[in-house]
Amino acid sequence: MTAEFALRGKKVWIAGHRGMVGSAIVRRLAGEGCEVLTAARDQLDLERQQDVEEWLATHRPDAVFVAAAKVGGILANDAHPASFLYENLMIEANIIHASYRAGVQKLLFLGSSCIYPKHAPQPMPESALLEGALEPTNQWYAVAKIAGIKLCQAYRRQHGCNFISAMPTNLYGPGDNFDLQTSHVIPALLRKAHLAKTEGSDSLAVWGSGTPRREFLYVEDLADACVHLIKVYSGEEHINIGTGTDLTIHDLALSVARTVGFEGSIKFDPSKPDGTPRKLLDVRKLDSLGWRATTPLDDGLARTYAWYREHASKDDSETTGAA
Numbered sequence: 001m002t003a004e005f006a007l008r009g010k011k012v013w014i015a016g017h018r019g020m021v022g023s024a025i026v027r028r029l030a031g032e033g034c035e036v037l038t039a040a041r042d043q044l045d046l047e048r049q050q051d052v053e054e055w056l057a058t059h060r061p062d063a064v065f066v067a068a069a070k071v072g073g074i075l076a077n078d079a080h081p082a083s084f085l086y087e088n089l090m091i092e093a094n095i096i097h098a099s100y101r102a103g104v105q106k107l108l109f110l111g112s113s114c115i116y117p118k119h120a121p122q123p124m125p126e127s128a129l130l131e132g133a134l135e136p137t138n139q140w141y142a143v144a145k146i147a148g149i150k151l152c153q154a155y156r157r158q159h160g161c162n163f164i165s166a167m168p169t170n171l172y173g174p175g176d177n178f179d180l181q182t183s184h185v186i187p188a189l190l191r192k193a194h195l196a197k198t199e200g201s202d203s204l205a206v207w208g209s210g211t212p213r214r215e216f217l218y219v220e221d222l223a224d225a226c227v228h229l230i231k232v233y234s235g236e237e238h239i240n241i242g243t244g245t246d247l248t249i250h251d252l253a254l255s256v257a258r259t260v261g262f263e264g265s266i267k268f269d270p271s272k273p274d275g276t277p278r279k280l281l282d283v284r285k286l287d288s289l290g291w292r293a294t295t296p297l298d299d300g301l302a303r304t305y306a307w308y309r310e311h312a313s314k315d316d317s318e319t320t321g322a323a
């Protein structure tokens with residue numbers, strides 16, 4: 001179902017505007033002729049229902065992008081299951097309910113491809129949701145994101161709210177988290193390769209066997225897709241956002257090494273968890289709505305590494321972590 005929703009002249013709140021995704025959406029909205037609303041953490045605690053309701057009642061946005069979330073890689077998810085489940089449930093429930101009460105015209109909730117079963121058909125269609133068991137290492141985050149999808153669907157059915165959901169594949173880009181204890185695979189690999197190069201190491205250690213296949217989307221492409229969807233899509237079913245192509249972690253590690261200029265060997269540690277064997281999204285629905293990703297992986301990696309070298313403020317003497 002499509003229905004044009006013009007952003008020009010509207011007030012648009014990006015919840016989570018300081019994160020990688022939220023900041024990319026803010027940049028993308030610069031040319032849309034809308035008023036962008038933001039709220040820093042010291043101004044608004046998204047885990048407190050009353051605070052969120054009062055903020056929305058005061059500012060009355062016409063549209064909302066829910067990009068706020070507690071995120072992390074395999075290590076972080078496995079170590080802090082309660083935090084990933086509770087915090088994400090609170091954030092999404094508060095924003096969605098308060099948006100309904102404030103009369104928000106359009107809301108886009110952002111989830112994650114980890115919502116799909118561990119052994120889902122590949123590429124994963126939207127219909128695969130809840131058709132099997134989740135990947136154990138990130139099930140807590142996945143359950144919270146599934147709840148967010150269902151909240152949007154429930155508010156559509158019960159209250160007629162124009163709330164939609166989009167499920168991005170694995171993301172990377174400027175503003176990513178490069179902390180080796182909590183980062184996802186691309187920023188972790190980029191930082192570890194950078195450290196190996198600068199320290200003169202002859203090898204780069206990578207978690208897992210290197211055989212799992214993953215799909216990666218540059219965050220600026222995601223932001224463009226989100227703006228496109230909030231304009232043209234109005235349906236109950238969530239929409240996958242991805243590139244439609246994937247590669248092995250082994251090949252990704254080689255690409256990262258080329259990007260950084262690391263010339264040593266890459267050593268995989270099969271004693272560490274691989275996660276889901278393959279995660280490739282079926283993006284035919286998004287394609288039918290007139291959108292495709294445009295940033296090649298090598299270009300995205302180069303831009304992300306350039307951003308890291310310019311902005312990295314962490315102590316690069318750290319050499320522990322997961323990737």
